[in-house]
Amino acid sequence: MGGHEHNHDHSAGQLNTTREIVLISVALALLIVGSIFRDALHDTPYNIAEYAVFLIAYGISGWNVVISAIRNAGKGTFFDENFLMTIATVGAILLHEMPEAVGVMVFFKIGEFLQDLAVERSRRSIVAVLELRPEYANLKQGDMLNKVSPDKVKIGDVIIIKPGEQVPLDGEITSGQSRVNTSALTGESVPRQVGPGEVVLAGMVNQTGVLTVTVTKLVGESAIAKVIQLVEQSSSLKSRTEKFITKFAAYYTPVVVLAAVAVAVLPPFIWPGESFGDWIRRALILLVISCPCGLVISIPLGYFGGVGGAAKRGIMVKGSTYLDSLAATRTVVFDKTGTLTQGVFKVTGIYPQNGFAAEDLLRLTAQAEVHSNHPIAQSIMEAYGQALDASLLNEYEEIAGHGVRARIGAQQVLVGNERLLQRESIPVAPVQEAGTVVYLAVDKVYAGHLVIADELKADAVSVVADLKAAGVEQVGMLSGDREKVAQDVASILGLDFYRAELLPEQKVAILEELLTQEKNGKNIAFVGDGINDAPVIARADVGIAMGGLGSDAAVETADVVIMSDAPSKVAEAIQIGRKTRRIVWQNVIFALGVKGVFIALGIAGVATMWEAVFADVGVALLAVLNASRVLR
Template identity: 55%
Template sequence: MQNKKRLMRVLGGGALYAATFFFDFDNEILNIAMFLLGYFIIGGDIVWKAVKNILRGQVFDENFLMFIATIGAFAIGDYEEAVGVMLFFQVGELFQSYAVDQSRKSIAGLMDIRPDYANLRRGSEIVKVDPDEVMVGDEIIVKTGEKIPLDAIVIEGESMVDTSSLTGESVPREVTVGSELLSGCVNINGVLTARVTKEFGDSTVSKILDLVENASNKKSNSENFITKFARYYTPGVVILAVLLAVVPPLMYSDQEFTKWLVRALTFLVISCPCALVISIPLSFFGGIGGASKLGVLVKGSNYLEALAQTEIVVFDKTGTLTKGVFNVQEIHSEVMSREELIELTAYAENYSNHPISLSLKRAYGKAIDNAAITNVKELPGHGVQAFVHGKEVLAGNYKLMKKMKIAYFKGEIMGTVVHVAVGGEYVGYIVIADEIKNDAAIAIQDLKTEKVKQTVMLTGDSKSIGEHVAKKLGLDKAYTELLPADKVEKLEELFAKKTEKGKLVFVGDGVNDAPVLARADIGIAMGGVGSDAAIEAADVVIMTDEPSKIATAIRASKKTLSIVKQNIVFALGVKGIVLVLGAMGIANMWTAVFADVGVSVIAILNAMRVLNTQSIHNSTVPAWEGNVEALSNA
């Protein structure tokens, strides 16, 4: 709407301005009146803003500079130039405003995930309500093509869900009964009934929107510099312009005051710093938006800027470089079949909710007859003892075998080993291992391509497993068997190895790594879109849960900073040259407006390049052939 009004003023005032060239007005007063009318139609809003700002004490801005320069031109009789300069300025402002709006729309489109309504089930009725009105435990209906309004669990139906608005991934995810639904995603091809697990204020979409809205509050060093620069620069050039208008005529009697006044007015128009003041924040805003499109949520431009100085990247292992899901990888027995061994072990572990127990039952994959299990006894730190079909079954670690004085296999095995004995006799072992994430090796290669000096892993896992993963992925160093406090201590040691300007990044799951995430220069959470702790604890959230996106974030940072530097050098360079030319009387008012508006528009168009995510997308490093290979089979 604002752009339309400005366009109408420009067209109307421009037509009136053109009429002064085609019609010869004999009356000088009528001629001046025509120019004044055209001037106020075109630039009345600029004059009004300048007056309001002066009354508020906010004198030195582009409105003030244009007001003083054009009124000065009227005062010395350059009517055509005064109106023409204001017309050119407003055309530039119109184009500039359109460019900024397009950029903001593009960024808003990336995060257009706020649901407008929720279909709430009330008895036999379905009522369309605001998502804020839905409570935890309520049942909602999500129809085909609708946005999922709140985080929920599917209780009826199955469908494919488009998660691209949150994760940047184009491949839909299948959901069935028991699947988690994340607000902001789109239901593609089925009707789902779901039970709400979080109120709207606590939902994934609400948290992400809040982060994006507040990201601009955390300014980068570049933005802070430009703000301070403009605060002192603008009054400085106004003082120089006054001196330029007054000093030469006073010092030299042969110098005309009018000539130096024109130079001073030209100098004022050239000096406007809006190219920097607008384009620099827009560059960072665009960088944050572009990263969001690729599934990387950066909480502020200060963090986006800092990523470019990354020298050391420190990883947690489980859930970060590995999937954090333990699965049975090997079943070994010389006295019974694999099927018998996994069945006995699953029965013995049936009443335990330990992740290892759950993975054993998942590997068995059949219904368990609870009547066949008796005298179950948990042995903390060792395992479990139970009677299955009347036979004593012991399932646990080597400590359990030692405690029961049972000889067991002692060879080196990569992974968690569950030893099994039946009736006091050793019958075999089962290996359970985490799996390395598909793109973990690519992530390390990409970081080295981005000139990261050192990649390190901190883990509480055993030395053999930790070093094996580090070697497999090509990490520079691995510290194992660490408690959370030990991780902070190791991080302090690593801080001493970076340069003063370099940054240390820690990548973790955002839950048990909170102390290290807080201590690092930049904390990156790999908790995925569903992790509240990850979203709250870190400075950057990888919404797709892919470690390769860390390099993507660094590339986005470097591209943004490159554009920012280009704009600073270009704007200051052009302005510096034209300021000198203006002071010498070589540059006229039209040149001055180009140095202001033209430079601003070019800088803004350059800033909009950061929205092109193609150059910062994941690199095409060849996929690691063993990307889903279990540690035990490496």
Template identity: 50%
Template sequence: MTNTNNIDNKACCSTDQHPDKPKKQEEKTSSSFLQTWGSGIVSLVILLAGIAADQWGQPAFFQGWIRIGWYVLAYLPVGWPVLVKGWKSILKGDVFTEFFLMGIATLGAFAIGEYPEAVAVMLFYAIGELFQDAAVNRAKRNIKALLDIRPDSASVYRSGQMVSVHPEEVQIGETIQVKPGEKVPLDGEMISEKSSFNTSALTGESKPATYNKGENVLAGMVNLDRLIELKVTRRFNESSLARILELVQNATARKAKTEQFIRKFARVYTPIVTFLAVGLTFLPYFFVENYVFEDWLYRALIFLVISCPCALVISIPLGYFGGIGAASRKGILFKGSNFLDLMTRVNTVVMDKTGTLTKGVFEVQKAVTMDGITTDWLSLAAAMESKSTHPIAKAITEYTKKQGKEISEPEQQEEIAGHGLKGKVNGKHVLIGNQKLMDKEGIVTCADAAGEVNTVIHIAVDQKYAGYLVIADELKEDAAQAINALHKSGVRELIMLSGDKNAVTQQVAKSLGIDKAFGDLLPEQKVEKVEELKKDTNRIIAFVGDGINDAPVLALADVGMAMGGLGSDAAIETADVVIQTDQPSKIATAIQIGKQTKRIVWQNIGLAFGVKVIVLALGAGGLATMWEAVFADVGVALLAILNAVRMQK
């Protein structure tokens, strides 16, 4: 089997941004596959012919050097590449590799006249290579699919006409055109009124999504409806698609503890078994009456073949990579296999409310004006919120537009974190925010507003309370399913933290069956809550948020999960796991994938060690032949690889 470093190279795709590069890599992989397969067929045919000649009583011509030469001819197609790799590793100072073990074992078998066994070991080794390549290629399929969605051209408006250029040449602010059926080449803002897009390549969701004028469309989506125009908002190498590709491609760089241990173990284990094999050859001379060098050398060679750690150093990284691939197919991006392991230990899930369990699409339910107020406070409030991208701000501006009111530009504006905004519009001082802001500014609010369950936004003009807006959010379709699934997956406690008013937070928590909920929290208070939870060293905490406002808590948690963070820089930079589909039910799915991956990895460890220990004992005692050794090495490796491939289903 290929050494551990090669597994990583095969498991990761090229980071080159040019679209023709993956094709070249695929052609190279295909060529290598055919070459190895051809060598295996030639070796197998010659080996079977030699075994047949041996079984039929060895004809006169098939003896002596002719017989040796025949089996050497069978050995070279599959054995020579391994010997070359072993020699190159030795020159680099890495002596005790699986190539070294296989080379010594098979050359030793030739030295004592066990020619068919020597060829068989290398032949099955080559077959194992083919299975490994197939398994790794299958594990890479999801990432290759992502690479395949990278568009190779963009139609950009220049000098009064549309010209086709490589996406890397397009600048921010330029206008691009996307025809129906084409992939969106770069992140951009919709200039056209609306269109539907297939987002499955990015999110795993088969249902088309509709984007309207002013909304952001991401590279890799497929335009379904009509000819559209986009204003480019990010360069090609900074697009969400490029970041996602980089994230998945580099995921195998962060190893799980199990994987790290196996690699360290293999480095120590291989030289130990080599010296044990040497001891098994020579030490019996001092203790055994009828010592026969060839017999004990044969046992030592069997010992070497059995002890090759292929099954471990291949199937375990492949198992973790398979888990990352399976998760990405479901729209869940893990930044490393270490987080797959951590997810299995999560016993406390802390969640944000808005954008995580609720849609984050707010609508103004009612606007209440105080008696004696003649100022158009709604237009002033909308002016203050017009530059904000917060969902509540959008709800206020949309509601104001529907009322037919004009929205001015604010002359001054200052954000007070966790409270709201204050500034100046048309010469008037405007305050807009929650109850905390009004209390801070010494403004008395309406008693009726305190009785509202949903979110209340207060507005004051020139230090006089003008009125309030009642704004409501809506639960996501799978929110209840997500909480139920998390309880079933063994999560001990579910906690919700929200900056929304406590009454709303408690109402949502009660309707969903969340264990604890805290509302009216500032961003720093969310951090304090999680720090308080972390004092219990038995807790493994996963925090799920929108990846922007919750970045400090995402970084603090054992596992930070960004919900709907596909287009968010903060999500990709801060979170350990990114849920592209914006579905809270995927939290439980991530835990399940982590558990399945860990189960398969430990099954492979148990299988490899169990079979090897048994056959090692039999080989040392002279009860196992080279054929059993081949099964204990290559056979177990193949079984472990096939088991790891189950993660892809």
């Protein structure tokens, strides 16, 4: 609706609350004084005093409505709420119904002001979550520490972050141990322990120790800065409901204006003895009642509240259209590694055989792998957790595709897969376990095996139940991992379907298949974390990037970014989408219902101009109050 943008210009910047309150108070005071002393003012020559009081009040409260109406009419947009208000009130002045004309404008202004306050509040709640741009960085220059603006810091500079300070830029910790609060970024309440070699991100708050950090990204390149940019641009991505209302208003308003003209002109012709004045008054009342302000304002506000409410919970929705898409999601497909699982290998089982002790098994395996930088070897060393003497390791030989042969002290050790032991003709029973199995033989005797697996995330177990509760019909998983591993994860989580051993392009192909099956408004969401998931995230109806502070590619292509690593947030995002849509439609139906009743009363001549004003402003305010529930 053209005129609306103009009225709400100030809500885009800071709302000048004091100025608005003063203007409303003056107009209201003039209206009250004018109404009480109306007869006295009316008795002045040519009613000059009456016109003076009421027209000043009209000007103070209604000038921007009138200006918008004229400006939009100049552009050829006649049918918006400003135009309806202007015709109705100017008509009332010509009929000498001064208090009514001023009343319409004053109450409309009060309504606008309260709506702007609500918009401002929900805007602030989004900005508060996103205003993680710290004021300064402590830059280390030689032996000096200088407080500088974060945009003066370059990649490779060293900064110091003291306890209680915000992390100003993304970087890697070179020294210091601390706990950092990530709640502003991720919505997670439990602080995270960090130390050398780990990454800290702009917007985290350092709590306990002093950290020395080497900066890895410029201030505008941090993940949070990108997400802020994306959410700030999000208002251009209008939802279907908002587009529907704009279209609806384009038809609704001309119909109302024609109906009003008919009400003013036809009855006096049809029924002799009816006065034009009476029916013109009814037509003007009809115009005021039918202003679609409640709709035009509360719908964007409902979506705005949805985006703000999600942001508070660490879920960034890049536009109101995606809240609608989330609400219509009926299938959710997860990537496995790093999304449902930690993406970190851990020794999950030690199974000694033939009289060997578990600690010997672990020690010998770790000793044999001491030179390897393979993630599995690293996880075995981590599980052993003690210093290893590399000089004990002799005759070390890697056998490609099989494992390692080495002499440790006096013992001849083989560490590797089942094929390695078969090749050395050491009898071994095959093990069926989810995860990677590492076998160990000592002096040609089978000593047992270790199982190394990627652990499920803590809240992955409840994810299917949460999603089903949020109205999702099927939950599936696509994985590049081995069939056995994927099958185990799928059965533990109770997934409806899974596909394993997929390359990234095969994931896209499978998603295409699913998309062709699902139509008629049922959406498919894909949840992934890494760079290799970006094509699949882009292809889904709703692409959700998880641990959105991870891969930039995923953050850029996703429609929804979940800042933490918790899969349960996906269900929360869908619930916010559904709640937002429910509230928006409640507003649409309520506003149209009330309008219908009052339009009938207006035509019948029962409703006065005052009731028309309250019908309009009241509906708008109730709708705004309903819309602001989404924030909570």
